[in-house]
Amino acid sequence: MSRPLDRIDLAILRTLQTDGRIPNAELAERVGLSASPCWQRVRRLEQEGYITGYGARFDQARLGASEIVIIEVTLDRHDDDILESFGNAMARIPEVLEVYLTTGEYDYLVKVAVNGTAGYEEFLRKKLYKVPGIRHSRSSFTLRCLKQVPAYIPPAAPGG
Numbered sequence: 001m002s003r004p005l006d007r008i009d010l011a012i013l014r015t016l017q018t019d020g021r022i023p024n025a026e027l028a029e030r031v032g033l034s035a036s037p038c039w040q041r042v043r044r045l046e047q048e049g050y051i052t053g054y055g056a057r058f059d060q061a062r063l064g065a066s067e068i069v070i071i072e073v074t075l076d077r078h079d080d081d082i083l084e085s086f087g088n089a090m091a092r093i094p095e096v097l098e099v100y101l102t103t104g105e106y107d108y109l110v111k112v113a114v115n116g117t118a119g120y121e122e123f124l125r126k127k128l129y130k131v132p133g134i135r136h137s138r139s140s141f142t143l144r145c146l147k148q149v150p151a152y153i154p155p156a157a158p159g160g
Helices: 007-018 024-031 035-047 080-092 116-126
Strands: 067-075 096-101 108-114 134-141
Touching: 007 024, 007 035, 024 035, 067 080, 067 116, 080 096, 080 108, 108 116
Parallel strands: none
Antiparallel strands: 067 108, 067 134, 096 108
C-alpha cells in the first residue's frame, strides 16, 4: 500500500512533469535531497504507480498533422459489446490521440490529429464512419491550445 505523498514527492512529480529527462543529481538539488534518497523516492513513485511512464512531446505540425479536432460521438446502443468494440476501434486508429467516455449529451469525446480539412474528411470517410455503432458525431476544429499539461498534481497537504 502506498503512503500519502509529502511535499518532496510532489516537488519531484512537478519537476519531472516539466522535465522528464532531468538528471537525478539536478532533480535532487531542486527538491532539496541528496542524490541517493531522491533516486529512491523516484523509484518508489514509479513502483506505487504515481509515475506511469516517461515520454517526449512532439510538434504535431512538423509531423504533418497540425490540426486537432475534438469529436463528440453518440453511439446507437450502450451495451458492453458496443462500448468495447468502439474502444477497440479507437485504439487501432493512429490519428486518435485521446478518447474519453463522458456523461451528458454525447457518449465520447475523441481528440484527433489531422492534416487540414482534406485530412479530416479522409479520416471521417475511411476511418470513423467505418466504426459500427456510431449514431451521430459533431466536430470542432481547435484554433489554438492555451494550456496543455500531462497531469494535475494537487498542492501539498497542510503539514505535508
